[in-house]
Amino acid sequence: QKEVEQDPGPLSVPEGAIVSLNCTYSNSAFQYFMWYRQYSRKGPELLMYTYSSGNKEDGRFTAQVDKSSKYISLFIRDSQPSDSATYLCAMTPPGGGNKLTFGTGTQLKVEL
């Protein structure tokens, strides 16, 4: 079993929909939780990171962490075709450091 599980999709939604992307993890000692967005044939880019349980909002994006359930989510409001990409969750190890553990990514397609 992988340390971080993520539904690969693809997930197809109409423009304007609210999108929910999720990851579950097994290591309760993970410290920071990140969401990266990766467009086709490009490198991942960091969208948001969170540390504690709760919500963090940035524009149309909200990251949610539930450490008790070992579950993280990324919500995208008013989704746009430009949001079509693969979304990767990632986590830092206990004690910090950038030996990130990534999920396999969820492919999102926002259709007109």
Added chain:
Amino acid sequence: DTAVSQTPKYLVTQMGNDKSIKCEQNLGHDTMYWYKQDSKKFLKIMFSYNNKELIINETVPNRFSPKSPDKAHLNLHINSLELGDSAVYFCASSPPGGTNTGELFFGEGSRLTVL
């Protein structure tokens, strides 16, 4: 201005050959990384350097040898290429403080195909 740039973007080669990928960052970061992304999009760290010093060396065949001539450059040399080495190799860097928060800046990747 490209922050993290890698060359070449595409590499097609025969089994048994030796190849190199180069990476440069102009962000002034001290820490650089090589990650490998397989065909299922799974990203896994290979190496990390902090100011030219190797700090992370994952279980990677010793056919892979990273080199950091200075803190802005990190190269990856691969000897005796195998079919299983086919993947996209990403270079990344992180700012001070970013080494704890997972804040990485990735290049666009070097797509290696071994025939």
